[in-house]
Amino acid sequence: MLSDRQQLILNAIVDNYIHSAEPVGSRTISKRDDIGFSSATIRNEMSDLEELGYLEQPHTSAGRVPSTKGYRFYVDNLIQPHLLDEGELGKLKQLFAERILHAEQVVEYTAQILSQLTNYTAVVLGPEIFEHRLKHIQIVPLNDKEAVAIVVTHTGRVENKLIELPEGIGASEIERLVNLLNSKLSDVPLWQLRQRLYQEISGEMRRHAEQYEEMLKLLDLSLIQPEEDRVYLRGATKIMNQPEFRDVDKVKDILELLERNDQLLHLFGVPADGLTVRIGQENQLDAIKQCSIITTSYSLGGKPVGMVGILGPTRMEYGRVITVLNYLAEGLSRMLTSQFEK
Amino acid sequence: MLSDRQQLILNAIVDNYIHSAEPVGSRTISKRDDIGFSSATIRNEMSDLEELGYLEQPHTSAGRVPSTKGYRFYVDNLIQPHLLDEGELGKLKQLFAERILHAEQVVEYTAQILSQLTNYTAVVLGPEIFEHRLKHIQIVPLNDKEAVAIVVTHTGRVENKLIELPEGIGASEIERLVNLLNSKLSDVPLWQLRQRLYQEISGEMRRHAEQYEEMLKLLDLSLIQPEEDRVYLRGATKIMNQPEFRDVDKVKDILELLERNDQLLHLFGVPADGLTVRIGQENQLDAIKQCSIITTSYSLGGKPVGMVGILGPTRMEYGRVITVLNYLAEGLSRMLTSQFEK
DNA sequence: AATTAGCACTCGATCGAGATGAGTGCTAAC
DNA sequence: GTTAGCACTCATCTCGATCGAGTGCTAATT
The missing domain is CATH 3.30.390.60 (Heat-inducible transcription repressor hrca homolog; domain 3)
Incomplete structure (x- = not known):
């Protein structure tokens, strides 16, 4: 559907926008090492991509910004696996290596570390207890x-x-x-x-x-008695670091949402197991139409029993977040399962 | 130290500012029912009050705003007891009337209601358990x-x-x-x-x-093992309703503070029993130099075992908050003590 | 002696008119 | 098919003018 070159350019634009938070112009793209075309060519392709709905223009003389559809294509087709650096890996390994006895605490720390590592808001739903004997x-x-x-x-x-x-x-x-x-x-x-x-x-x-x-x-x-919700929310204020959320009203709506446990449960307690990405307007709630939510489940003996998730701007570092989430979910699953089998 | 008239005017200014959030001018004050002087007279008094450190002027052609010292005088000498209306009283009574069994839950709801009723951020520290047998x-x-x-x-x-x-x-x-x-x-x-x-x-x-x-x-x-901190924080986002906190950076500093349990413990775990008010710059931490914190303790069999507190802008409805806090602290104490004696 | 009316003055806020420049779309040349 | 070139658009910034709330001071009034 999209030509190789279009994909290359879309990838470049999303990538750029994710890191700059500014509409991306044709010249910026043409200067990138991985692109060998002049700005004019890029402009033509951009125009096409816009027509196809992958890009948007805040106003005529501004650069382009990925649309929800653009992000979706990026997430589904273009994302390249992100490698964790030494420090990150170290922190993650440490979490599971530490001899903390209560599983619940590990889950709590997971939320903490997830937020620290990604610089986004982390939500972890504690393990369902029903499998326990x-x-x-x-x-x-x-x-x-x-x-x-x-x-x-x-x-x-x-x-x-x-x-x-x-x-x-x-x-x-x-x-x-x-x-x-x-x-x-x-x-x-x-x-x-x-x-x-x-x-x-x-x-x-x-x-x-x-x-x-x-x-x-x-x-x-x-x-x-349905066990009380074990929802661990960490780094709720991280959203304020994002330049597109310098507006108190926007932030307020989001934080008010995060204050409510039932809403968190609703947003992050997706029934799906495996990784799920909900981008921008794919979210039902107005407050987070400019945010993306990535969740994945962790399991106990093969059955999903809890969720880990990230809330960030649509302009999120999808690759990095997904890698970290997968790593943590796996680690949690391994830990729980080994504890379960004792 | 302050003449009756000066006190009257200071009271009027603080009162007005608390409700309008705008610097108060001399004309505004002179028009009030409880004031019988012309704006010129008020102006002179205001000038004196400023010289004495009770008022501040954001800039030459603006009205006056209470200084920390001004609020302090207001809180210590001018506050009049606030009466709760039907609805408020109803909500409070209901809290203690409800047949919830766990004391911890009542404490949790207390935070909730406190925040709802005052429209400020509420923090409640759970009862110390050491007295329990x-x-x-x-x-x-x-x-x-x-x-x-x-x-x-x-x-x-x-x-x-x-x-x-x-x-x-x-x-x-x-x-x-x-x-x-x-x-x-x-x-x-x-x-x-x-x-x-x-x-x-x-x-x-x-x-x-x-x-x-x-x-x-x-x-x-x-x-x-020192019991894990039972800190109940509710309505953290309420601060964003205040016009003087429409700035993301200010709000961010405050909310980041509130995210940290150790800081909450430090801010609200004041050793004093009885009511304490810390106004603006009386707070050590920069993030909340524009906020006031009101705390009071609740007790079990006469000994203070926990705290209830409110964080709001310096421009807070001190009278109302103090009344509500006292009411709740008393209610909690009564409830705990009766449960304790069973 | 205290109060008030009157008035000049200050200064932030608001508004509009350029100027700026990033970025586009289109055309024509390569 | 690609690119250089250029006119055009439009948000943003800056500067100055205007506005008005509110003051401080002086002189008149009680």
């Missing part, structure tokens, strides 16, 4: 009415929730319940917990006491 | 090498940490240790835990096995 359940009564239910997974994650106790239940009864739960439900994946709770335990319990029924309902609630 | 300790082994140590307080808070197990320790030994800990340390305030751990348990344990010693060290670490 039950290690231990504990119910600690606080007083007559309340107790804390604690669930420990085999990966060492601890979830807890306050529950209300049914009237008149005794400590010994709770203990019996907990013992029963532990013996019956150990090693069950969390997502099966609800089902198994009713299947295997329910009958057995009814033999013991009526109140268990009520207790069960509570536990059920506490276990099924 | 131990309810239950649990150690759940995950495999040969690792375990999760879980501490439940009598208020239902759950702290957990991954620990490494000493070589060759068995499940039964761990169980014995846990039982011992629970029987000996139940109801001990967390801040005494370390001390008591060594005093009472240490000797007893050595009788049981050598490895306990090593185990103890680990536990000690896990219990003493």
